[in-house]
Amino acid sequence: xxxxxxxxxxxxxxxxxxxxxxxxxxxxxxxxxxxxxxxxxxxxxxxxxxxxxxxxxxxxxxxxxxxxxxxxxxxxxxxxxxxxxxxxxxxxxxxxxxxxxxxxxxxxxxxxxxxxxxxxxxxxxxxxxxxxxxxxxxxxxxxxxxxxxxxxxxxxxxxxxxxxxxxxxxxxxxxxxxxxxxxxxxxxxxxxxxxxxxxxxxxxxxxxxxxxxxxxxx
Amino acid sequence: xxxxxxxxxxxxxxxxxxxxxxxxxxxxxxxxxxxxxxxxxxxxxxxxxxxxxxxxxxxxxxxxxxxxxxxxxxxxxxxxxxxxxxxxxxxxxxxxxxxxxxxxxxxxxxxxxxxxxxxxxxxxxxxxxxxxxxxxxxxxxxxxxxxxxxxxxxxxxxxxxxxxxxxxxxxxxxxxxxxxxxxxxxxxxxxxxxxxxxxxxxxxxxxxxxxxxxxxxx
Numbered sequence: 001x002x003x004x005x006x007x008x009x010x011x012x013x014x015x016x017x018x019x020x021x022x023x024x025x026x027x028x029x030x031x032x033x034x035x036x037x038x039x040x041x042x043x044x045x046x047x048x049x050x051x052x053x054x055x056x057x058x059x060x061x062x063x064x065x066x067x068x069x070x071x072x073x074x075x076x077x078x079x080x081x082x083x084x085x086x087x088x089x090x091x092x093x094x095x096x097x098x099x100x101x102x103x104x105x106x107x108x109x110x111x112x113x114x115x116x117x118x119x120x121x122x123x124x125x126x127x128x129x130x131x132x133x134x135x136x137x138x139x140x141x142x143x144x145x146x147x148x149x150x151x152x153x154x155x156x157x158x159x160x161x162x163x164x165x166x167x168x169x170x171x172x173x174x175x176x177x178x179x180x181x182x183x184x185x186x187x188x189x190x191x192x193x194x195x196x197x198x199x200x201x202x203x204x205x206x207x208x209x210x211x212x213x214x215x216x217x218x
Numbered sequence: 219x220x221x222x223x224x225x226x227x228x229x230x231x232x233x234x235x236x237x238x239x240x241x242x243x244x245x246x247x248x249x250x251x252x253x254x255x256x257x258x259x260x261x262x263x264x265x266x267x268x269x270x271x272x273x274x275x276x277x278x279x280x281x282x283x284x285x286x287x288x289x290x291x292x293x294x295x296x297x298x299x300x301x302x303x304x305x306x307x308x309x310x311x312x313x314x315x316x317x318x319x320x321x322x323x324x325x326x327x328x329x330x331x332x333x334x335x336x337x338x339x340x341x342x343x344x345x346x347x348x349x350x351x352x353x354x355x356x357x358x359x360x361x362x363x364x365x366x367x368x369x370x371x372x373x374x375x376x377x378x379x380x381x382x383x384x385x386x387x388x389x390x391x392x393x394x395x396x397x398x399x400x401x402x403x404x405x406x407x408x409x410x411x412x413x414x415x416x417x418x419x420x421x422x423x424x425x426x427x428x429x430x431x432x433x434x435x436x
Contacts, residue, residue, distance in 0.1 A: 061415030063376035066390055070411055073403035151282065158284035162383050169286055182294035190283045190291070197282035 008175050008185070015171035016192050022088060022167050023154045023196070029093025030153065031146075034100025041101070042108060056098040065159050067095045072163045085167075088160035096153050103149065107142035108134060140211040147204025151197040158193070168192060225405050229396045233406075236392025237413060243306070243378040243388060244417075247313035248371050254314055255321025262322065263329060280319040286380055288312045293384050309381045317374050324366045328359040361432045368425035372418050379414075389413055 041052040059067065071091035075082060082090070111134050119129035161170035172189040176182045226233065262273050280288070289312040296303060303311070332355045340350035382390035389410045397403035 058415065061418040062411045063379040063390070063414055065379045065382070066393075066407065066411050066414060069390070069393070069403075070407050073397070073407055077404055155282075155284040158286045159380065159383075161286070169284065169290075172287075173290060176290070176294055180298075182291065182298055186287055186291045186295065190279070190287050193283045193287065194279060198278065201282070 008179075011171055011175065012168075012185075012188065015166070015168045018085075018166060018171075019154075019157055019168040019192075020196070022085065022092075022157050022160070022165070023150075025089045026092035026096065026157065027150045027153050029089060030096035030100050030149075033093055033097035035104055037097055037101035038104035038108065042105060052101070056102065059095060059098045064092070064095050064156050065162060067091055068160055068163055084160070084163055084165040088157070088163065088165040088167075092153060092156060092160070096149065096156075099149055099152075100146065103142050103145045104138070107138040107145075110141050111137050140208070143211060144204040144208035147200050147207070150204075151200040154196050154200065155193065221408070222402065222405055225396075225400055225402055226409050229392075229399065229406070232387070232392045232395050233389070233409065233413075236387055236389040236410070239306075239381070239386065239388040240375070240378050240414075241417070243309060243313070243381060244371070244375040247310050247317065247378070248374050250310065250314045251317040251321050251370075251374065252367070254318030256325050258318055258322035259325035259329065263326060277319050277322070280316050285312060285316050285377055286383060288315055289380055289383065305381075305384055305386045308384070309378065309386060312380075313374060313377060317370065317377070320373075321367065321370055324363050324370060325359075327366070328363040331362040332358050357432070361429075364425060364429050364432055368421060371425075372421050375417055375421065376414065 037052055037056075041049040062070075068088065068091040071094070072084075072087050075087060075090075115133050116129055119133045120126070124132070157167060158169040161167060161173060164170070168189050172185045175185045179185070258273070258277075262270065262277075265273060289309065292312045292315075293305070293308045296308070336354050337350055340354045341347075345353065378388055379390040381388045382394060385391060387395065393403075393406035393410045396406040
């Protein structure tokens with residue numbers, strides 16, 4: 001049976017929306033977790049830094065698909081039952097948090113130590129030095145790479161279709177199987193991913209240029 | 219929950235088969251992507267506008283769309299237009315299509331890292347174009363691009379896991395096969411996560427060695 005394009009359009013629209021939601025949630029999760037990891041490894045002493053480094057190396061050695069499978073099979077063993085979309089969000093958040101954390105870490109490390117010391121010498125608390133002096137500058141440096149990473153997260157959401165989470169790639173694959181018209185649907189999906197990722201990277205570059213005060217002075 | 223090692227021993231045949239496939243896919247795709255990437259970088263840095271525009275479009279498309287969609291496009295699309303290739307070949311084609319673009323960027327960075335004055339100096343000394351490339355530029359380019367190429371190779375190796383999406387028996391598919399055979403999913407996926415990490419770290423270790431060998435004074 002042929003399923004024409006008209007009946008496929010609403011399916012594709014809700015699939016795109018699902019991918020957007022999934023990406024948004026995974027990026028937000030990875031950002032928050034990555035920020036916590038970065039702060040913990042910078043402020044938490046040697047042991048915390050070493051433990052986080054080991055976790056980072058372990059996760060970076062594994063393909064994202066394998067990590068998603070691991071979380072998918074480990075959660076039930078740990079007694080946690082979640083639907084596939086939530087599993088996808090959790091696994092992508094954890095996986096990418098180590099990449100976000102490395103970006104935060106190198107951005108914070110790029111702020112000269114002297115600024116921190118002068119802040120402290122002026123009687124600012126450690127937290128205020130971080131909040132007022134270091135983080136605003138570090139964010140400017142981190143923004144373009146963070147947007148690039150976000151685009152990678154969006155692309156990676158396509159692989160959660162392999163554990164059966166319903167999103168754009170899953171829906172596209174289903175339509176291809178039903179209609180035997182691979183080019184129409186796959187090229188449409190490709191165009192959607194392209195628009196999202198290209199916009200993210202473009203925005204990152206633009207914001208990076210606009211916000212980077214120190215580079216303007218140079 | 220105990221880790222049942224005998225389960226892995228009983229299924230060592232599938233795991234070995236999968237591991238060999240993963241290494242083979244990585245090696246073949248890595249080599250072709252390197253050659254393709256170097257060619258793409260050379261063509262792009264010498265191309266006129268009529269060639270440069272479509273190449274840029276292709277590069278941006280590959281950078282901003284998921285590999286899984288490219289893989290489906292090859293796997294489902296090519297037979298529709300009368301090109302029937304083995305599953306392994308479709309995976310290699312998809313990997314090369316995507317990763318030669320990333321490698322081309324790395325190689326281009328290598329080209330740019332050698333200052334133009336060195337070419338002029340070489341010519342002033344009476345060297346031919348080829349000699350300038352072989353004696354002056356090449357060693358410096360290699361020293362610049364080996365570290366990022368290592369990262370690219372690890373990513374290629376991780377991306378071979380997507381072969382499982384089209385049921386090619388690589389490491390990831392081997393874990394799926396074992397979990398279907400034995401109803402145990404925890405052990406096989408932990409095992410392949412370790413296997414992927416070991417391969418990643420081995421690539422890193424070999425690269426460190428090569429880096430030391432290719433180190434040149436600047």
